[in-house]
Amino acid sequence: MTHNNELSRRKFLTRMWAAGGGLMAAAGAWTGWDLLRPSAASSLTAQVKTLPPQAVPATGVVEIKAARGYLTREGDQVIALSWKCPHLGCRVPWCESSQEFECPCHGSVFNRLGEYRAGPSPRNMDRLATTVVDGSLVIDPGNVTPGGPLGPETIDEPPAGPRCIGEGH
Amino acid sequence: MTIGKRFRASTLGRSVIRNPNRVTTRDRAAGHWSNFFLHIYPVKIRRKEIYFRYSWFLGVASLALFGSLVVSGIYLMFFYVPSPTTAYGNIQFIQTQVPFGQYIRNVHRWSAHFMVLAVAAHMARVFYRGAYKSPREFNWVIGVVLLVLTLLLSFTGYLLPWDQLAYWAVTVGTSMAAYVPIIGEQVSNVLIGGQEVGSATLIRFYVLHVALLPTVGVVVIALHLWRWRKDSMLDTEHDQQEAM
Amino acid sequence: MAEEPLVVEGKRVLGVVPGVPPVGDRKIPDEQESVMVWPHLLVRHAVAALAVLLLVLIVAIFFDAPLREIANPAVTPNPEKAPWYFAGLQELLSHYHPLVAGILVPGTVVLGAMALPYLDRNPDRHGRTRRVAVATFTIFLVAWIILTIIGFAFRGPDWGWVWPWNAWYGEL
Structure with a gap:
């Protein structure tokens, strides 16, 4: 007789109880986690109406505080950049003297189109979705596209002057 | 007869304190066993372990600071509403209008700083004594968990004043979590509760800080002390060789 | 009420004979001997706890918790x-990719600390055979303390280097 290999009634029931308990714990954990996941309603939903596309200058950027971002011109297009640094979420200010984005927290630097130039950031600056309504640009701050991977810059705009943040990063 | 002795001799007193005469060693042991609060302690301990030079009393210092944090924290909770529109004003109110409010907030803050120091120093002291070795390995693991809990408690509390210091430290801290492979983005989202640090983050950190983490902390501390008590009279041959 | 019993070192005695014990009057306690937690350890713990609380209560008088804008x-x-x-x-984050400085290093340190008693199987608690363990732990501890002090006191605007006696940017 191979009694030891057989699943006894007692062993079977023990396993069923254990499996039931485990299932309940897993269901509880998943429910709790799902409960805490932010709903779509908690993202920034208010559309921000800004200026007409042709009002965005070819140099420099336009800060849109309500949308937490900047408008900047890429050829004929106008793009909206999120001011949240892709590195660790600090606000990236525009530096007038050097004409680039410079993050004071950890020293990430981006050009006018939010393309990576220096520092610890793992990608380009994130972009916000824009539409044109009645001739005005409307930014949707809840619709964020992560910036592209690091690569060569597509515009030739070297730092125009001294940087706002200290060197040495 | 003093009032205390008279109370102990009364029917009521004897029902409360079962072993009133703590005179002989036997009485004390019996009294020790029948006391709920003393049950976290062993009844007897090796003489060398009672001195400052053995432990520097860092464990008991951590526990005392935890107690101070619970007391001062409950006091602060009476005056604090965790919402971005009220939190900062509440802290200002505590500091300027509530009697001793600023002082209690200072006590809470300093207890937290000292607790991080005390727990870290306790860990180092236990390491250099070799007190994590068999059979106490698992209590060391529990101790590391307690260190992490202490840091989490400190960090969740850091957001509550809702000032610039708090806001940006937590923005950076939660952004860091997003770098964990696979689950990072989800963890970061659940911590923040939205796109950026805001009212959802504040209530989440508040619940973690005043309910979830302290409860887990008390349970894990109890486990830690219970194992310390169980292991307190264990000895290994290597202890015998000690020159200390 | 009967007379209070005379107690010496936790034992009731019938009487005490004056004189000097034959081995001298100073008793050298045995370190391995077990003693009652009540009162020996409890008194010391109570004093330690009160001392720590006193320190906090005094520091809290003189140094206010910060509140920025x-x-x-x-x-x-x-x-x-x-x-x-x-x-x-x-400080680590300013030098390395966040995956390394923010996740891998602290994660490894915490998991390594948890695994320590299972990695270090040397039963010796003191002395020379622990050199490797002691050296490793000390290096981590000292490195961490130095990084913390640099990040806390030696970093100013743009995370640049400042001397704390020139400009103070530490936040508590």
Whole structure:
């Protein structure tokens, strides 16, 4: 007789109880986690109406505080950049003297189109979705596209002057 | 007869304190066993372990600071509403209008700083004594968990004043979590509760800080002390060789 | 009520004979001997706890907890400082990719600390055979303390180097 290999009634029931308990714990954990996941309603939903596309200058950027971002011109297009640094979420200010984005927290630097130039950031600056309504640009701050991977810059705009943040990063 | 002795001799007193005469060693042991609060302690301990030079009393210092944090924290909770529109004003109110409010907030803050120091120093002291070795390995693991809990408690509390210091430290801290492979983005989202640090983050950190983490902390501390008590009279041959 | 019993070292005695014990009057306690927790350890713990609380209560009189301006998502303070116990982490973050400095290093340190008693199987608690363990732990501890002090006191605007006696940016 191979009694030891057989699943006894007692062993079977023990396993069923254990499996039931485990299932309940897993269901509880998943429910709790799902409960805490932010709903779509908690993202920034208010559309921000800004200026007409042709009002965005070819140099420099336009800060849109309500949308937490900047408008900047890429050829004929106008793009909206999120001011949240892709590195660790600090606000990236525009530096007038050097004409680039410079993050004071950890020293990430981006050009006018939010393309990576220096520092610890793992990608380009994130972009916000824009539409044109009645001739005005409307930014949707809840619709964020992560910036592209690091690569060569597509515009030739070297730092125009001294940087706002200290060197040495 | 003093009032205390008279109370102990009364029917009521004897029902409360079962072993009133703590005179002989036997009485004390019996009294020790029948006391709920003393049950976290062993009844007897090796003489060398009672001195400052053995432990520097860092464990008991951590526990005392935890107690101070619970007391001062409950006091602060009476005056604090965790919402971005009220939190900062509440802290200002505590500091300027509530009697001793600023002082209690200072006590809470300093207890937290000292607790991080005390727990870290306790860990180092236990390491250099070799007190994590068999059979106490698992209590060391529990101790590391307690260190992490202490840091989490400190960090969740850091957001509550809702000032610039708090806001940006937590923005950076939660952004860091997003770098964990696979689950990072989800963890970061659940911590923040939205796109950026805001009212959802504040209530989440508040619940973690005043309910979830302290409860887990008390349970894990109890486990830690219970194992310390169980292991307190264990000895290994290597202890015998000690020159200390 | 009967007369209070005479107690010496936790034992009732019938009487005490004056004189000097034959081995001298100073007793050298045996370190391995077990003693009652009540009162020997409890008294010391109570004093230690009171001393720590007294320290906190005194420090809290003289140093106020900081409260900066109200949170403003549009302005990142410069420098942006983490709480002091994460200053070492922040210093690491300024040098390495966040996956390394923010996740791998602290994760390895915590998991390594948990695994320590299972990695270090040397039963010796003192002495020379522990050199490797002691050296490893000490290197980590000292490195962490140095990083924390640098991040806490030696970093200023743009996370640049400052001397704390020239400009103070530490936040508690």
